[in-house]
Amino acid sequence: MLFKELITEYGHWFPRKRSRQLEIHQNDGLELIYIKKGNLEWEVDGVKEKVRPNSIFYTLPWESHGSTKTYESGSELFYVVFPLNKKYQKKSKQYQFHKNLMIDSSLTKKMIQQLTRSTKHSYPTTSAFSYLLKSIVNELSQSEFLKEESILLLFQSLILEFTRILHKQENFIIQEDGLVRVESFLDELENKCHRLWSLDEMAECCKLGRTQFANLVEQITGEPPVSYLNRLRIEKSKLFLKTNEMSITDIGFLCGFQSSQYFSKIFKDYEGVSPKSFK
Template sequence: MDLMSEVIRMVRVGRVSSRLIRHSDPRGVRFPAFAGSGFHIVLAGTCWLITEDQRPVPLRPGDIVLASAGAQHGLARTPRALADLPPSAMGPIPPAPGPCDFEFLCGAYWLEHGRAPQYLRALPALIAVSPDYDRYPGMRTLAELLKAEAGQARPGSAATLRSLLDLILVQVLRQWHEQHGTMPGTDDPAVAAALRQIHDHPHRQWTVGRLSDVAGLPRTAFTRRFTTLVGQPPMSYLINWRLGRGALLLRETDASLATIARQVGYSTEFAFSSAFRREYGVAPSQFRRASSAMPMAEVPATPE
């Protein structure tokens, strides 16, 4: 299984939005935490990425900031404390006219139920990437296309926006992993073997003992190594992966709950429904109805 592709499919369970912002307030702007994942692409000017517990990071045109699991952060013309930044007005608001200090694109996957996949939550909360646009010229094209689509309500714009966000997120994750190593846990052969079995065969009746056998490690050593590298114990990861796959099947197929339950490793529809409700806060049937009624992308507001 292509893990990155599967993760992208999981965040697509939510709705997407994009917005162009031209910022001229010297106080900067703060983006509150949210359930989902999002990114900013700096288009013009310079600014600083402001977080709660890390030193400010300078950003220049072309840089991309990824909030892998929706962590609170801010952007400002000069370094300052996050608490001092005024909150951003959320929603599809048209960009302010006139000159600005810096200009950037926002793209986000909003998860009304559940959280970002564990793979994304295992990454640093805020990632700043300086893409090599000479090596990856397609990144510049993607940014230009997203700018053209952001804030537009043209035929096909919802589908186009979703695809553009997917492509940009893939490129950011690829470049991050090229610079900082492989995906969480996959550089350890033992943990990678267990992850591969979970991802490819979530329906199997896995236990810590069976997964440790796959990894070729004693149970205690396997559990400790898996938790350290992946960010949560093996069975917790397995449950999250199963439910994430279940959410995808609820959104993308018309399979019955009993069929989905079996495909993701639950013996009964009741067991799957109970676990799903604990994680997502709604019953699977409600989640499916809400997903069907949910717009693919946020419709921009009309300027007055």
């Protein structure tokens, strides 16, 4: 079966003065869209989503999607609906591409898993994805020599690039989630800095590994975790030194230091003077 028989839905929307509306609709294949221009507000199954210029938008079979705005005249986009191995009558979590497209089933499975568990349908594009999708639309619109072979190679490259984008976005989401947890932990650490923290214990509180936790702390504070912890302890000790008659040793212990010698050393490293001189 030829591509012109497999791929029947594709196109290029140009910006234009006359108003037009992207009405709510469904497709029986995987639709990939490259949005070149326009700040759009679309929805998928009733859930609204902002779509920015230079982004990708996708929908799975039988997802109702379209614009929440009455008219969108200034947008420019390229779209293709890619055929699947069969006509699905309802939504599924297990899709495969048509066999003539020759996409590895394990790659498709990985991509579909990422798409079905994603909470959004729009991602930043890459120059490679934009070029490939535009090229597929152009090839489908023309009658050139070796057109079939060209579209097949472009399509396979597009799916590889899209899978890479999804993988990077998944890692980004995981990173963002970890960042939020570390920020929350650091907010609480100021009141808990007197505790005998180990790096493993701090990382465990954030449900992260030691290395990832340390990297995120340094990203947020500019310091490794232990250095930042000591800074909090020193700031706390300065308050006691100025307002309390306790001994320097007791203040050190109260702030989390296990010996007066270590307290004095760290204090001088951070403040340039000894606790006694500061007091």
